[in-house]
Amino acid sequence: MEFVSPEGLRLDGRRPTEMRQLRAAIGAVSKADGSAVFEMGNTKVIAAVYGPREVENKAELINDQALVRCEYTMANFSTGDRVRKPKGDRRSTEISLVIRQTMEACIMTHLMPRSQIDIFVQVLQADGGTRSACINAATLALADAGIPMRDLVTSCSAGYLNSTPLLDLNYVEDSAGGPDVTVGFLPKLDKVTLLQMDSKLSMDIFQSVMQLAIEGCKAIANYIREVLHENTKQLEYRRGV
C-alpha cells in the first residue's frame, strides 16, 4: 500500500512531517478539579483530574509523596462499531499504567505527601495516537487543576512507512503494521520520559524517527502553553483583574 505518494502527500493530504490539526479546551468537566478536552485530528480525548485529596484506601498511602492514580477507558462509541469492551482489559490497563508513570514523572509529588491525585482519561473518538492524546489531555487537566509540575509533559507518535518517517500516525497508518514510536517528552528539561515502539527498526532509522516524534512533542508543548495562556487570560478577565 502506498502511504506516501510520489508527490510527497500522505493519504489524508498531510506531508510526512506534518501533524494533524490540534484543538484543546480547558474545563470540560466542572465538577472536577481540573479537566480538558484534547483533539488530534479525529482523535478526541477528555481528561478529568481530582486532587490532591485524601487517600481513599489507607493501605496505599505514601508518607513522603502523593499517590497518583490513572484510569484510561475508551467510550463504547469511540470506534464506530458498537462493540462493548470489557472494562479493565489488558490494553487499557497497560495504557493506564503508561499514562500514570508518565504523569508521575512530572508531577512534584513530594510537595503533596499523604494525598492522592486521580486522573481519568476517556477516549471519545479514536483515530490513532490515543495514547499521545491522553497524555496531552492529562497534562492540560493537571495544569488546570493547579497541580505543581516540573514541566508540561507532552507526547506524540511517529512511524516509518514507505521508507519515510511520518509524524503523528492516524488510524490507517497505524494499522499498516509498521513501526510506531510513541515519545513522551519534557520540553523545558529536554528529557524523554516515555518511549514505546511497536515492530522493529534499525538503529539509525530509529533515531531519525524518534527525533521527529520529539519535534512533534515540542510543537504540542507550544500549543498547550498557548492554550494555557489564553485560559489564564480568561480567568484574569473574569476576576476583573
Added chain:
Amino acid sequence: MLQNKSYVRKTRAGKIEKVVKEHYLRDDIYCGAPACTVCDTSAARLSPNASTILVLDTNVVLNQIDLIENPAIDNVVVLSVVLDELRNKNLSVYNRLRALCSSPVRKFFVFSNEHHRDTYVKAMVGESPNDRNDRAIRVATQWYQRHLGSAVRILLITNDRENKRKAVEEGIFAETVESYVKSLGQPQLLDLVVQPASEDVVMDDVEDLRPSKKKIIYSEHKPMSEITAGLHRGIYHQGKLRVNRYNSFEAYVGSESIGDEIIIYGRTNMNRAFDGDIVAVELLPQDQWHVEKALSIAAEVGNYLRAEDEDEDVHLVPNSSDDAPRNASVQGPNADASLNSARPSGRVVGIIKRNWHSYCGSLEPMPLPAGIGGIAHALFVSKDRRIPKIRIQTRQLGNLLDKRIIVAVDSWDRLSRYPSGHYVRTIGEIGDRNTESEVVLIENDINCRLFSAQVLACLPPLPWSVSSEHLSDPNREDLRHVRVFSVDPPDIADVTNFVHPGTPLDDEASQRGTSVYLVERRIDMLPKPLTEDICSLRSDVERLAFSVIWEMTPEADIISTRFTKSVIKSCAALSYVEAQARMDDSRLVDPLTTDLRNMNALAKKMRQRRIDRGALTLASAEVKFQIDTETHDPLDIGMYQIREANQMVEEFMLAANVSVAEKILKHFPFCSLLRRHPTPTREMLEPLLRTAAAVGLDLDISSSKALADSLDRAVAVYFCSGDLSPPEYLHYGLAAPLYTHFTSPIRRYADVIVHRLLAASLEISKLPTVFQDRPQLTSIADSKDVLHNDLLHVTKFWDIMPVYLNYRHRNAQMASRASVELHTIIYFRKHPTDTEARIVKIRSNGFIVFVPKYGIEGPVYLTAKGDNGGGEWVVDEQHQQVKKADGSVSYNVLQMVRIHLEVVEPQPNRPKLQLTLI
C-alpha cells in the same frame, strides 16, 4: 499549513461501516508550469513554452495508454483523482502512467487536485462517484485555465460524451482522443488509438468493412453478480485458464472446487477467454464430456476450426510443466478405462479478470488495399500460439506486412470471431536474427536495456584493485598465500562488497533477477565492469572473494566448514577443457595439477555418495552452437560435452551451496532463502513408467532423458524458509535435505541475497532491514505487473522475493530455450539434414522422436495431416508400439529411426522444423 478539513465517508465492502477520514486541503500544491509567477516552480515539470497543456480523463488513460506512452503526447497534467481511479481499475496501467510521470524525458506533471484548496470537490447529493470525479476533473481543468491565463490552452481530452458536453458548456476546451490525435497531423499515431468498442461507434463504419458478420458467435458473459452467486452455489468454478501450447483450441482451468482440471474444448466454449485469464466455468453435462484422445498428436483440430491449422511443433525437449503436453499424463495404464478417463469438460461463462497485455507477432499476409494511406483492417498473428488472431486497424499496412510488431488487445465483442486490438510498435523485419531475438526477449519479459547512468555510478572507479583497507579489514581473511585456482564459472567473488542494498545498482539487479544466456549474447544482471573485471577471479590478480573452506578427509568426509570473506590471488583461471587436459596428462606433476587430481578424487567420492543417497544424474540436453564470428549465423550444432572437470566443479559447488544453506538456516530459521525441488508425484512419472514397462527395465539414454523431463515438471523453486516446514525443504533431484544458491552472485540475484544472509550470520555485516520482514515496496511495484492478482495485497519482502525470482529464473530459461530454437531453425534452414533419432512416444498418427545429436524433440507423422490415423495405423499401448493395420510395418518405442530435418513454413511467418521419416 493546514487549511481546511472535511470528512469523506466511505463504506467498505462486506460489513457496512462508516469510515471517517480526515482530508486536509492545502495551499502549497503547485501547478507545475515553470512560467507560473505565483507557484513555487522548483518541482515544475511542464515545458516552459507549451502552448497546450493536456488534462486526461480516466477512461482515456485506461484505454489509450499505448498512445499516451508515445512521445508525441507531452505536457500532460495528471490529476490525482485520475490516478486514484486508475489504481482501482487497472494496476498495470496505473504503474505505466506512474512510470511516465517519473520519467525525466517526459513532461508529465502530477497535480494533487484532491488536496488542493481550490480544486477539491465534494460530492453533491445524488451525484454518483463517477460524475463527481468527472466534475473534479473539469474543475481542475478550469482552475488551470484561470491560473495560467489565456497564454496557454488547457485541453481536456475525454471520450465521454456527457463529460465533454458539460466541459464545453463550462467554457473548457475539450476534445476526444481521435480528434486531438488527428489535429497533431501525424497519421501513424492514429494506429495507436484504440477504437472504441463497437457498441459506441457509429455502426456504419464497421458494417462496411465486415459485411455479413452480424451473426452472434459467442454467448454473452454472465454479469459479475450472477457469477459470484454461481460460484457460491457451486454451479460455476473459478480458475485460471491455461491454453494448451500445442493446441490452442484446448484449454484447462484448474479448479479448486472440483479438485481437478476442467477441459475446455474449442473457441466457442472458451468464449473469448485468453490464456491466463481468471474465468468462471460451467461444467457441461457428463454425456458431452470428451473422451481422452491422448493418442493423437494433434487431436481435435479440424473439428472446431475452419482454416487454422495448428499442430504440434518441433521443439526442444520440454523442460517445464507448462510445456509438456498434458493429456498423456493423467490417463491410467489401462486402456480399457476410456469411459472413466473422460475428464470434466466445461465452458466459460464469464471472465473475472483479464490477462490482456501486448503480444509480439506479425500480420497475416494480405493484398495491399488500393489507396495508399487509407485505413486497412488486418489480422495479427501472435508468435505465441495460445493467443488467437487479433484484428487491428492500420494506416501503414505496406510498412507493417514484413515486420514483427507488437499489438495490444482492446476488446472482444460477441459479434466478432477475433478480438480487436491496436498496433503498438514495430520491432523489426521478420526473419532478421536481431528482430527475432528481441521478440524472444520481449515475450519473456526480459529487460535488455543498457544500465542507466545512476546504476553505473554505483560502481567503484576503474581500474580497481584490492586496497590496504580491504586487507586490514578484520573480517576479511588474507588467503593470498594459499594456492588458489579457478575452473570456469565458480567465481564466488564478493559481489555484495560492491552491490549494497538500497542502491540503484542493487535495485536494478533485483529487478533483473538473473543473467540471461542467449545463443549469441548474454544479458547481464550486473554491469560489465563488475562481471568481467572486479568480480572476475582472474589469474595473478588480487580479488575479493567469499570463501567456504572445508577440511576433508581423503574419504571426502567434511571435518570442518568455515566461511569467510577473503582476499585471494588466483594462480590459474582454467577452463573446463584446460583442467581436464591437465588431469589427463600424466606427464604433468606440478602442484596445481596434483591439486586438481586430488580434488577430482574427492569429487568422485562425493558424487558417488550423493548418487547412493538417491540423487539423480539427469542427462541434460544442452545444445551448443558454433557461431560465425562475422555473420553471427550458426555454423554447427552439437550437444554440449560434459567432462569430468565439469562434474568435479559441480560437486564442489553443490557442497558449498549445501554448507551455506545449513549455516544460514541455523542463524535465520525464518528468513533464509533456500531452493527446493519437490518429490515428483507418481502421476508425473507415469509416462516414463509406461515406456519402461514396454521395454522391460532397459533404461538407456533416452529414457533417463524422459525421466529428466518428468522430473523437470516438478520445478525447483526458491522459497523462504519460514513459509514451509523442514521436510518440505528437500531438494529431490540432488537428494539434499537443504539447498540454496550461493555460488554465482554475479549472475543470480538469489545468490546475492544468500551472500548477505551469510555475511549477517557471520556478523560481518548487519542483516539488511528489508530482510526483517519490513514491507518492501520497490520490488512489489515491479512484480505487480507480472504477478498481478496473486500478490496485490502482499507487502512483505519474503512473500515477494522468492516468487519474483522464480518468475525471473523461469523466464530466463524460457528465453534461452527460445533462443536455441530460433538458432536451430536458422541453422536447419540452410542445412537440411538426415540423422538418427530415437522414438520416445507413440501416438496414433505417428510418434515423437528425440534427436540425440541436436537435442531436439518433435513429432513424425505417419499419416497425412488432418487425417486422424484413419485406421491405417494401430496403436498397441501395452507394448508402446504403432503398426500398420496389416502388420507389415511397426515402430516400437525407443527404436532408432532415420529422419530428415528441414525447415518449412506452412503458415506464413511461422517457420518451423519438420521431421520426416526416411
